[in-house]
Amino acid sequence: MVSGGAAAAQETPATQDVELVLAVRVNGRVSPFLWQVTRLPDGALAMTAERLRLLGFDLRRLGIPPGEQLVKLADLPGVNVQYRESTQSLSFEAGDTALVPVVLDESALQPPLHPDSVETSTGAVLNYNLFVDGSRAGLHATGQYDFRFISRYGVGQTTGFANWRPPSKGGFEHVRLDTQWRYVDVRRVLAMTVGDTIADGGQLATAYRMAGVQIRRNYNERPDLVATALPVLTAxxxxxxxVDLYLNGLRYFSGQVGRGPFEFRSLPNLGGGATATVVLTDASGRETKITKPLFFVPSLLPKGRIGFSLEAGFPRRNYGTRSFDYYPDFAASGTVAYGVSDRLTVLGHVEGTRDLWNASLGGITRLGD
Structure with a gap:
């Protein structure tokens, strides 16, 4: 079949392109697929930009437009191409800058969550603690409770505690803590709370309790979405x-890697800093160790990710001592965070009530790797 294709190519006029189907090897790694390659009238070989991308080449670094139809392989900077007509194969020898690093820990990512597969049920649960103490002074009792009602329309919750002392020392006392109804839109990653909630301005403002309505982007409800820009370890x-990867001395990954660049993009968030050690062992048993410091910034959003929180209501005071003590003045606040890049997140916050308004801007960046 190969020789027949060669004969057909010889009969083709020199003014036309010839389509070849070749086995491809990149840095010694054989592709499991056959690839279409175009031989131009001048004898040069060319491929589409999309096929080069699928083979692992970094189009941006090579300066190739993504929609380019024919890219001459001989013009690829830092890439040596060898075509063997006898075996109908094509070999690429490329430097690290020409290739997209292979992601080794891609399997560590959470599988995508399909919102339609989320099931809801109806039920109720009561959690409580009760402590009783008897002494010469009399009987003392205290209890805490957390009651929740669950339905397809959200979760209703109320919490509080009660104390009982002898009448001479105050008698019975009950304090309500929080009462709220919370609904989560898994598809849009939104959470709406009606009732007692916490207005959290993040790094730009002080959190305060209030009773009202809050709408916020809550990535905690979607474990399949990466909500923090994790450091990337490249080697x-x-x-x-x-290859073996150790984080603070504990093995995190063990596997195989071909010749060329690779990276880890789903490192566990250890909080603060960590030391990563990559151990490469070749076929002869020779080991190469690479040690790098890593820095984790929990509030740093991935590029293009946006988070926000909007709330309005009446601020609460004397929380934990009185059940229904709210300021009479209406208050509102809003916070927005946007990931400009994996290294920079910009923040904005505004809040106000009668005779008081406050606005602030800020940012979070990671200086290290």
Whole structure:
């Protein structure tokens, strides 16, 4: 079949392109697929930009427009191309800058959550603690409760505590803590709370309790979405090797890697700093160790991710000592955070009530890797 294709190519006029179907090898790694390659009238070989991307080449670094139909392989900077007509194969030898790093811990990502598969049920639950103490002074009792009602329309919750002392020392006392109804839109990653809630301005303002309405983007309801810009650990293997990654001395990953760049993009958030050690072991048993510090910033959003919180109501006072003590003046606040890049998140906050308004801007950045 190969020889027949070669004969057909010889009969084709030199003014036309010839389509070849070749086996492709990139840095010694054989692709499991056959790839379409165009031989131009001048004998040069070319491929579409999309096929080069699928082979692992970094189009941005190579300066290739994503929609380019024919890219001459001989013009790829830092890439050596060898075509063997006898075996109908094509070999690429590329430097690290020409390739997109292979993501080794991609399997550590949470599988996508399909909102239509989320099931709701109806029920109720009561959590409580009760403590009783008897002494010469009399009987003392205290209890805490957390009651929740669950339905497809959200979760209603009320919490509080009660104390009982001898009448001479105050008798019975009950304090309500929080009462709210909360609904979560899994598809839009939104949470709406009606009742007692906390207005949290993040790094730009002080949190305060209030009774009213709050709408916020809550990524905690979607574990499949990465809500924090995690540090990326990048390294390169000179030859096919086994790779082990240790974080603070504990093994996190073990696997195989081909020749070329690779990276870890789903590192666990250890909080603060960590030390990563990559151990590469080639076929001869020679080990190469790479040690790098990592820095985790929990409030840093991934590029393009947006978070916000909007609330309006009446601020609460004497929380924990009185059940229904609210300021009579209406208050409102809003906070927005946007991930400009994986290293920079900008913040904005505004809040106000009668005779008081406050606005602030800020940002969060990671200086290290």
């Amino acid at each position: 390169s293997a000179a030859v096919p090797s086994s």
